[in-house]
Amino acid sequence: MSRIITDLKEKISSGQSVAGTRLPSEAALTRTYSVSRTVVREAIAVLRAEGLVEARKGSGVFVLDAVEPPRQPFADLDIDRVASAIELLELRSAVEIRSAGLAAARRSALQLEVLIGLHRGLAKRVAAGEPTRDADFEFHYAIAEATQNQRFAEFLSAIRPGIVPRTVLGQDAADPKLKAPNPHLVEEHEQILDAIMDGDPAAAEAAMKAHLDNSLARYRAFLRNPEG
Amino acid sequence: MSRIITDLKEKISSGQSVAGTRLPSEAALTRTYSVSRTVVREAIAVLRAEGLVEARKGSGVFVLDAVEPPRQPFADLDIDRVASAIELLELRSAVEIRSAGLAAARRSALQLEVLIGLHRGLAKRVAAGEPTRDADFEFHYAIAEATQNQRFAEFLSAIRPGIVPRTVLGQDAADPKLKAPNPHLVEEHEQILDAIMDGDPAAAEAAMKAHLDNSLARYRAFLRNPEG
DNA sequence: GCCGAAAATTCATCATACGTATTGACGCAA
DNA sequence: TTGCGTCAATACGTATGATGAATTTTCGGC
Incomplete structure (x- = not known):
């Protein structure tokens, strides 16, 4: 049939x-x-x-005429192509840097507590050597929520499939080199968190920029020397 | 059946x-x-x-368990709600400011020509008193394309329905006050274009920021005093 | 109470039949 | 030749009966 x-x-x-x-x-x-x-x-x-x-x-x-269904944006990402990941990261940076700044200016006390909790959870996972991808995303997502502008969180949701690869049954095609955790993940998040706690938008944007630039640099290094 | x-x-x-x-x-x-x-x-x-x-x-x-179909992001915008438009504009600013900066740094000669052509076309429409929404969007879209990162253009496409309202047959529910064209549209675009021509990312970002902040200010003014 | 075989249930497919709407061919008249 | 009406062929919509295969339920024997 x-x-x-x-x-x-x-x-x-x-x-x-x-x-x-x-x-x-x-x-x-x-x-x-x-x-x-x-x-x-x-x-x-x-x-x-x-x-x-x-x-x-x-x-x-x-x-009938095919009514082109509205294509899901950012759904065509080939997460295994490093160039594709870099493209998306560049776009994401633009949004997330502003997101951090707005969060520093607008976060509620409750949202701050959530951020602190998520940060602690992530630090624990890192210490335990567990996977951090989801926890990492949650932290970024919580910052987007703290902007009080739901569109920032919505944006992150939309590009999530391009950030957090769905591990294919049994085997993940992504290069293990790229999956190696950022060694400074916790420190970088800490600086972002501190700036948001202080209500310092400029510092928050700078910290987020540093964090994402770091990822970008790692991707680019991999592009130059995939074996390294 | x-x-x-x-x-x-x-x-x-x-x-x-x-x-x-x-x-x-x-x-x-x-x-x-x-x-x-x-x-x-x-x-x-x-x-x-x-x-x-x-x-x-x-x-x-x-x-079966309902597999939540991926919701089309930014599709739930109520363009008639000014607050909703402001939310989206805030997100859009984050992307477009960076977009202008990258375009200034990376635009090809051909893309520059396209931008100049679009700008002239828009100026003509303004002079003729014709609608400018589509031409305005095209200019911004061309800048996104000049970043050499297709994700920026893709982002604009995704939020376009929230920027350029589809006029409903015969009647547009949007408030006419909000549809009044930005009186400084051409000048502001010109400054963005100049910075991109000069290959000056900082100036391009500043010009784009000024342009979008202007829109934001107009929306906010409307929110404070809808009759104004 | 437990186990196993028989019976009932249920979906998958096939075959036939009838109703209705559309199309095209044919024949007849102008 | 052209136009028109009739009628048959075609095609989808629905109904019905039958068979097969897999599953579930029932029930008798122990």
């Missing part, structure tokens, strides 16, 4: 069937795929539900 | 059927909706294709 759906979709998206084209009739599909009409109809029902085709009774099934 | 699909979807999403719940059997659905098995099966085929349910032969059709 899924074979038929896949096949028909392929024919549609590959442009073999432009908008307005008529699909083969149910009877014809029955013959070409050697299945019953039930199966053919269920396959077409799926295509219809997805808005790919339109069935006109007595006439046939017709391909 | 669509009635059954809608109904079943509603039952699933409304939480009446949590993950693991069994849907009524085909025979039962046939009775409750007074349709044939054909129709019921086609409806279920659609739900299956959408990953909402899983059919186990001999056992039944079971609801």
Whole structure:
């Protein structure tokens, strides 16, 4: 069944069937795929539900113009391509540096407590030699939340797939060199946190810039010398 | 047919059927909706294709955990809410200021020409009293492209719906006061363009900051005194 | 109470049939 | 030749019955 759906979709998206084209009739599909009409109809029902085709009774099934679904931004990142990671980091820096500054100026007492808690948790993980990617992200996310502008947090959520790679079942294709934790992670976060505690936007921005520039430098070093 | 699909979807999403719940059997659905098995099966085929349910032969059709489809970021903006526009502008500033700086440092000769052309076009529109929203966006977009980092342009594309409101057929709900063009638009763009031409990142960032701060100020003024 | 076989249930697919809408061909008249 | 009406062929929508395969339930024997 899924074979038929896949096949028909392929024919549609590959442009073999432009908008307005008529699909083969149910009877014809029955013959070409050697299945019953039930199966053919269920396959077409799926295509219809997805808005790919339109069935006109007595006439046939017709391909509709593909309404380009709004593409998920930042979803095409090839996390294994270092250049791609650098691109995203550059964009992220722009946002996060401002984010740190705004957080220093606006954070609530409660948000400050959350940040401190997250920072301690991350320090513990580092000390224990556990993975830090998620905890790291949470710290940055909490800073974005402390800006009191939800768009900053929303931005981080949107690019998260490009920051925190989904480990593929059993094997992670990312280069282990790149996964080595930043040795100064805790100190750098500490300086950001201190500046936010002090309510010093300039210092917070500087600390965040230093933190992200450090990552950028590590990526670039890897690009220059992948074996190093 | 669509009635059954809608109904079943509603039952699933409304939480009446949590993950693991069994849907009524085909025979039962046939009775409750007074349709044939054909129709019921086609409806279920659609739900299956959408990953909402899983059919186990001999056992039944079971609801799956709803895999939260990745929400389109920045798509929930209520452009008529000034506070929402301010939020987005604040985020956008962080990106665009850096964007201007990078563009000044990296723009190619061709990109510079494009920028100059777009700027002239915008100036003409202003002189002619024509709408400038799209041309304005294009100028900013071209700057993002001149960073040589596609993520900056991608970011602008993603938030565009929140910047350039789609005028609803016949009537635009946005307040006319907010739609009044920035009286210094051309001059401000000119300063940004000059800095990019000069290859002066600091000046470009300052000019972009001034430009966006101006918008921000106008929004805030409107918030304080909507009638002004 | 436990176990295993039989029965009932349920989805997957096939085949046939009827209704309705559309299309195209044919024939007839102007 | 052109235009029009009728009718048959085609195609989708739905209904129904039957078979197969996998699972669940029931129930009898121990």
